[in-house]
Amino acid sequence: MTVRHLKIFLSVCDKNCNTTKAAETMHMTQPAVSLAIKELEQYYGVVLFDRIGRRLQITEAGRRFREYSSHIISLFDDMEKGMKNWDSFGVLRVGSSITIGSRFLPYYVKAFYHRFPGTEVQVLVGPSEQLEQKLVNNELDFALIEGVSHIPSLVSEAYMEDSLVVIAPAAGSFRPGQQISIEEFRQQKFLLRERGSGTRETFERVMEEAGFSVSPIWEAMSTTALVNAVINGLGIAVLPYRLVTGALKQGLVVAVQVKGLNFRRKFHILYHKEKFLTPSARAFLTICRNYEKDYPPPPYNGLY
DSSP states (O other): OOHHHHHHHHHHHHTTTOHHHHHHHHTOOHHHHHHHHHHHHHHHTSOSEEEETTEEEEOHHHHHHHHHHHHHHHHHHHHHHHHHTHHHHSEEEEEEOHHHHHHTHHHHHHHHHHHOTTOEEEEEEOOHHHHHHHHHTTSOSEEEESSOOOOTTEEEEEEEEEEEEEEEETTSSOOTTOEEOHHHHHTSOEEEEOTTSHHHHHHHHHHHHHTOOOOOSEEESOHHHHHHHHHTTSOEEEEEHHHHHHHHHTTSEEEEEETTOOOEEEEEEEEETTOOOOHHHHHHHHHHHHHHHHSOOOOOOSOO
């Protein structure tokens, strides 16, 4: 007994027990339809149709079998639709570093939902090191980070230009846009993101290239905490420019340049080399790659 047998039986029932009309609907010959009904009856050892003259009449067993068949075929059709179109309403597991998760990811997801309204996007925003480990453990489909990956099994693709900016207290001794020397820069009290973040990694890479290191007096995962500390004159911070534009525009902090230091970097897309990216996952990544070209810049929302 197969699903096709059930569909043939239901077609005969739907065509008022007429095997000829059922055969036309199923694109079969009439003898083939009759054979399928006979095979069902032999398999279950019941009579599904009484043969009275040249007409068929469904039996009580046939009615009960029709109920079962209708339920089974309904479930089967749901399964076919669900599995063949799983990518249209499945779950996409996205990881994001804090900067991207704060500034861009909500807009990526919003744009994605317009294209795949039935898909659920599960998001984890955290330090880059945590995201990399979850990719290795197949707990995420892909991740968007500020730095680069150090794990050979992960594919790392640069997709957007970004830069860090040095901010100082507006009430301090620095003027907006002032250029300071490396020596003057080194003498400041530093308020930095936590180790393992893409922002901290970029900062330390630039410091290493300049031939020195920095010991911060304040470390935090929160950009807001660092900006507020700068506002209150506790030191300087080196943070993603896109996350401090609000504080700069309001005159709460000032941006300064350090002669000889370049804090430019790129955002990266990470996924495991052996990971199969579904069509919806690839569509999401396309939105990320083209967002600056296809959509207006994310508006400043009053947070940093």
